[in-house]
Amino acid sequence: MKVDVKSLDTFNQLAHEGAQEATRSLCEMTGIDAAVDVTKISLIDRADIGEELGASQFVGVQFGFEGALCGETVLIFEEAQTTEIVEALIPGASDDESMAQSAVQEIGNIMMSGFIDGWAEHLGATIDHTPPGYIEGDSEAILPDDPDVGAHDQVFVFRSEIEWEGESVTFFIYMLPEYEPMAELLGEYAEGDGEAIPIEKLAVFNQMTRQGTEKAAANVQQMTGIETESEVSQISFVPIEDVPRQFGEEMYVGTVVEFTGAPSGFLIVLFDEQSAVTVAEALMPVEMDSDELTDQHKMAIEELGNIMTSGFVDGWANVLQQAVEHTPPRVVHDMGQSILSPLAAQLGQEQHHAFVIDSKMKTDEVEFQSEIHALPNDQELRAALEALDVDRADQTEADTIF
Amino acid sequence: MKVYDGSQAEDTQETDPERIKVGIAEYEVTADGAELTTSGLGSCVGVALYDEANAVAGLIHVMLPEAEDMDGEKPAKFADSGTELLVEEMEQLGARSRQMQAKIAGGSDMLDFSEGGASIGDRNVKEVRETLSEYGIPIVGEDVGGDHGRSLRLEAQNGDLVVKSANRENQRL
Numbered sequence: 001m002k003v004d005v006k007s008l009d010t011f012n013q014l015a016h017e018g019a020q021e022a023t024r025s026l027c028e029m030t031g032i033d034a035a036v037d038v039t040k041i042s043l044i045d046r047a048d049i050g051e052e053l054g055a056s057q058f059v060g061v062q063f064g065f066e067g068a069l070c071g072e073t074v075l076i077f078e079e080a081q082t083t084e085i086v087e088a089l090i091p092g093a094s095d096d097e098s099m100a101q102s103a104v105q106e107i108g109n110i111m112m113s114g115f116i117d118g119w120a121e122h123l124g125a126t127i128d129h130t131p132p133g134y135i136e137g138d139s140e141a142i143l144p145d146d147p148d149v150g151a152h153d154q155v156f157v158f159r160s161e162i163e164w165e166g167e168s169v170t171f172f173i174y175m176l177p178e179y180e181p182m183a184e185l186l187g188e189y190a191e192g193d194g195e196a197i198p199i200e201k202l203a204v205f206n207q208m209t210r211q212g213t214e215k216a217a218a219n220v221q222q223m224t225g226i227e228t229e230s231e232v233s234q235i236s237f238v239p240i241e242d243v244p245r246q247f248g249e250e251m252y253v254g255t256v257v258e259f260t261g262a263p264s265g266f267l268i269v270l271f272d273e274q275s276a277v278t279v280a281e282a283l284m285p286v287e288m289d290s291d292e293l294t295d296q297h298k299m300a301i302e303e304l305g306n307i308m309t310s311g312f313v314d315g316w317a318n319v320l321q322q323a324v325e326h327t328p329p330r331v332v333h334d335m336g337q338s339i340l341s342p343l344a345a346q347l348g349q350e351q352h353h354a355f356v357i358d359s360k361m362k363t364d365e366v367e368f369q370s371e372i373h374a375l376p377n378d379q380e381l382r383a384a385l386e387a388l389d390v391d392r393a394d395q396t397e398a399d400t401i402f
Numbered sequence: 403m404k405v406y407d408g409s410q411a412e413d414t415q416e417t418d419p420e421r422i423k424v425g426i427a428e429y430e431v432t433a434d435g436a437e438l439t440t441s442g443l444g445s446c447v448g449v450a451l452y453d454e455a456n457a458v459a460g461l462i463h464v465m466l467p468e469a470e471d472m473d474g475e476k477p478a479k480f481a482d483s484g485t486e487l488l489v490e491e492m493e494q495l496g497a498r499s500r501q502m503q504a505k506i507a508g509g510s511d512m513l514d515f516s517e518g519g520a521s522i523g524d525r526n527v528k529e530v531r532e533t534l535s536e537y538g539i540p541i542v543g544e545d546v547g548g549d550h551g552r553s554l555r556l557e558a559q560n561g562d563l564v565v566k567s568a569n570r571e572n573q574r575l
Contacts (some may be wrong), residue, residue, distance in 0.1 A: 035423075037425070163423070165421070165422065165423060240465075241425075241426045241427040241465055241476075241479060242426075244426060244442060244444070245425060245426055247442070248441070248442065249441045249442055249553060251568060256513050258515040266515075327515065330513060332512065332513060333568070333569075334444075334512070334550060334551040334568050335441065335442045335551045335553070335568060336442065337426075337441060337442025337444070337551070338442045338443060338444035338510070338512070338550070338551020338552070338568075339444065339512075339513065339551070340444070341426070341442065341443065341444030341445055341446050341465065341551075342444045342445035342510070342512055342513045342514055342521075342522060342523065343513060344465070345444075345445050345446070345465050345466055345522045346514070346515060346516060346522060348465060348466055349466065349522075352475065
């Protein structure tokens, strides 16, 4: 089964339009002024889905769908935000728990019919869905049980984030299709020329990323004594302008390199400010006077970014059996979106969409979390995957099952 | 693209203008004094246009210099086609290009790995300048270049553009 940029783009747009349709219904019904922020299609380890939800309690609705696509979809938001949302729909209802629940369900109903109808219309096929049911739960536990993925380790997920303008309310839509029908549909929409990528190679690529992150995490541990674990590894496909968008205004400290070889692109290591201070101090022989981020902290981050980058690209080079070289790291301390925008723009001169490779590492011992992101040139990535010998994935020492 | 023409004004409090977010490769125009904001500009450029006489304002967040090589793309993504689009959309709300004034910010050189030649940030700014000059729209305030990110707030009631940068004082253009 093969996918290509066209089929990925088609489905990304479809999910985005579905989310927009759902949002339009919501706005009409409630007067809430909301807009879809980002939609992405990702291939991700089953266990890692919903990692971005953090530790909050969520409520929402869930429904199953079957036909051209089978699986589950949920629409959720933080429980703490229920009052604002329910009040917008039925003033006074938020005090009454059962009224509040039916208001949430009603919002779900409104949004979900818009979402699924958009898909069915575009695919020219029938998609039936069950009535949405009310759900509540802790962070990622609220998401549906794994869809039927057969023997595959990784699943496709469509995720949309919808922001309520002027309020700190974010809605999330997750659509988890069963693997085989989704892969088949992606295959049908591929143009079938030389640009197609076998889906299982994308999965191998994810394994490479995980291996790279583990190496980077081992390097951090060796240098700082902080025991870290690599957490998430996923490959997503988004329009190029959505690459910076998902980072927002939050401040980060980190390093960026350009790597060359097959593929070429950018590798970004990011720490939130608190993590940067924590990890930099672990590297320093003497305690710093200030908790603020200083130039000394940044120098330590530069060193660490360099060693993490090397660890990460070594993982790739092993599997690709070729050297991956990179420029010296440039230290950066700025808003996430500002850091990513020039990198996306440099790739955007030649491509409309980008594969984004995301991984995270963290530890429970201290306040520490780090992200590694790679932005490869998409044509070169396709060529590299084409040349990739799936058997060599063993070199990553990861458990790969197809 | 949403257009705010004042028809929803009853819902908002008089003292607190509506705030509308503009994403990358997006624009918004307003004729009812809303605050238009955009965040996380790196090499991207924010173009703010204001026609005081007709009380119309608009803000766009462009990412790349020229639309010519990219077919079937969003015009708002590019400095040239995006600026043109913003002018036209404001004219739809009653503004006139010869009464418009521009303020621009962004176009940072940060993390530019291109070898030789101008950075994308510089090229974005240059393209915006050229397009504005074709319309005869003067640039009355700017904060461009450098190696840091910026976030913007256009106060459509008075045309002020507030530029926020990490680790720097806010600027009011």
